[in-house]
Amino acid sequence: MNxxxxxxxxxxxxxxxxxxxxxEGYEAVAAATGEEAITxxxxxxxxxxxxxxxxxxxxxxxxxxxxxxxxxxxPVIIMTAYSxxxxxxxxxxxxxxxxxxxxxxxxxxxxxxxxxxxxxxxxRRQVEMDAQPENSSSDAIIGKSAAIQEVYKAIxxxxxxxxxxxxxxxxxxxxxxxxxxxxQHSLRAEKPFLVINCVAIPGTLLESELFxxxxxxxxxxxxxxxxxxxxxNNGTLFLDEIGDMPVSLQSxxxxxxxxxxxxxxxxxxxxxxxxxxxxxxxxxxxxxxxDGTFREDLYFRLNVxxxxxxxxxxxxxxxxxxxxxxxSRYSREMNIDNPGITKNSIGKLENYSWPGNIxxxxxxxxxxxxxSRGYPINEDNIVKAIQVQEAxxxxxxxxxxxxxxEWIKNALKSGPNDNLFxxxxxxxxxxxxxxxxxxxxxxxxxxxxxxxxxxxxLQSKIEKYGVQMETHVSSL
Numbered sequence: 493m494n495x496x497x498x499x500x501x502x503x504x505x506x507x508x509x510x511x512x513x514x515x516e517g518y519e520a521v522a523a524a525t526g527e528e529a530i531t532x533x534x535x536x537x538x539x540x541x542x543x544x545x546x547x548x549x550x551x552x553x554x555x556x557x558x559x560x561x562x563x564x565x566x567p568v569i570i571m572t573a574y575s576x577x578x579x580x581x582x583x584x585x586x587x588x589x590x591x592x593x594x595x596x597x598x599x600x601x602x603x604x605x606x607x608x609x610x611x612x613x614x615x616r617r618q619v620e621m622d623a624q625p626e627n628s629s630s631d632a633i634i635g636k637s638a639a640i641q642e643v644y645k646a647i648x649x650x651x652x653x654x655x656x657x658x659x660x661x662x663x664x665x666x667x668x669x670x671x672x673x674x675x676q677h678s679l680r681a682e683k684p685f686l687v688i689n690c691v692a693i694p695g696t697l698l699e700s701e702l703f704x705x706x707x708x709x710x711x712x713x714x715x716x717x718x719x720x721x722x723x724x725n726n727g728t729l730f731l732d733e734i735g736d737m738p739v740s741l742q743s744x745x746x747x748x749x750x751x752x753x754x755x756x757x758x759x760x761x762x763x764x765x766x767x768x769x770x771x772x773x774x775x776x777x778x779x780x781x782x783d784g785t786f787r788e789d790l791y792f793r794l795n796v797x798x799x800x801x802x803x804x805x806x807x808x809x810x811x812x813x814x815x816x817x818x819x820s821r822y823s824r825e826m827n828i829d830n831p832g833i834t835k836n837s838i839g840k841l842e843n844y845s846w847p848g849n850i851x852x853x854x855x856x857x858x859x860x861x862x863x864s865r866g867y868p869i870n871e872d873n874i875v876k877a878i879q880v881q882e883a884x885x886x887x888x889x890x891x892x893x894x895x896x897x898e899w900i901k902n903a904l905k906s907g908p909n910d911n912l913f914x915x916x917x918x919x920x921x922x923x924x925x926x927x928x929x930x931x932x933x934x935x936x937x938x939x940x941x942x943x944x945x946x947x948x949x950l951q952s953k954i955e956k957y958g959v960q961m962e963t964h965v966s967s968l
Contacts, residue, residue, distance in 0.1 A: 499543035526555025625817035635810035651677035661801030664849030667772035684727030709758025735775030
């Protein structure tokens with residue numbers, strides 16, 4: 493459970509905030525002054541700090557400067573009134589994660605908290621390379637194949653430099669994990685690491701998200717806003733799925749790389765920015781250049797260091813090691829004994845085509861672990877996990893009705909089963925809840941609203957169906 497420290501001299505705000513955060517599943521602690529906050533952080537570091545600017549005694553900006561020296565990778569969100577926006581922007585330049593304006597918009601602030609905690613996990617959670625599967629306690633790049641050995645070497649060459657890196661590979665091959673490994677072994681490892689998924693943010697919003705904007709830049713811009721590029725100043729910015737970035741923005745990224753400066757929307761002054769760019773894509777950029785959807789000059793600027801990640805089907809000899817890693821990891825997370833897996837089951841996994849690569853393997857191992865009920869994972873568990881995975885994938889790709897129908901038919905043809913109807917309903921219910929949890933980022937209150945359920949009802953169904961939150965796994 494993540495711990496959030498609220499620093500504000502208003503008792504009512506601290507009390508309300510603590511209640512809200514606890515309802516969202518966070519641990520909340522409070523401090524009334526900057527001095528008290530520093531004492532709390534020295535004794536027991538939280539995962540996130542939310543701090544007001546104006547407080548008696550030490551103000552929020554001065555407290556932040558001290559906190560940032562003590563814990564440089566601890567995300568701090570500054571809370572401010574409109575009149576003190578300039579102070580909040582100054583805090584961003586000094587290394588604060590972001591700022592939020594009073595009065596608060598609850599959904600927006602919860603989204604900001606979620607993003608800050610995610611960023612914190614990226615920076616803190618170490619990526620191990622060439623790790624032993626059974627001993628790894630964090631994210632890991634697993635494998636002994638020649639292809640993965642080349643990835644290790646490429647990370648080692650790229651990490652200590654400031655060179656721009658382009659990571660290429662199919663979805664699910666672990667591009668984000670490689671980006672984090674480069675960051676964590678770089679000279680900027682104690683500075684910010686921010687992730688922007690270029691395909692997840694609509695093109696109309698991506699520009700303001702990256703570059704920020706000045707007050708009055710467009711309707712609704714009631715105060716100036718700092719973008720992610722400035723937030724990552726002196727650190728690393730990971731542009732995931734850059735192949736999907738609109739061409740209109742590509743020229744601005746090119747200018748950032750060439751001139752090390754940006755202009756906020758509605759602004760006319762260039763702001764110097766020192767940020768390392770790591771980019772990733774699953775697109776064929778050469779074809780995109782030919783089609784006119786990707787700038788050739790940006791391609792060459794990004795492609796200083798190129799790391800190509802192999803699909804899992806081209807490194808099936810690593811499947812047993814990966815299975816061992818995921819079994820160990822998920823058993824530990826679920827607080828159960830590792831039941832192991834039969835040799836025939838390993839063979840079945842090695843012979844699978846893996847269209848979803850390592851992310852798909854992770855999900856299938858996790859599902860099979862649940863289905864095995866404490867016994868060694870067998871072939872039936874693997875088959876069932878693959879069927880559930882394929883049906884879940886179909887639900888998100890527009891092929892749901894046909895594929896789910898095929899899934900049901902295959903189950904019916906598999907032979908008499910007194911519990912078949914109940915099993916199918918339970919599996920489908922489990923998939924629905926899992927997808928809602930994924931879409932809500934693990935926020936049970938949001939997931940309950942999506943499903944039209946109360947939070948206690950959702951919790952009881954999670955327990956009934958043994959649903960495990962699908963983590964974003966990008967291990968190699």
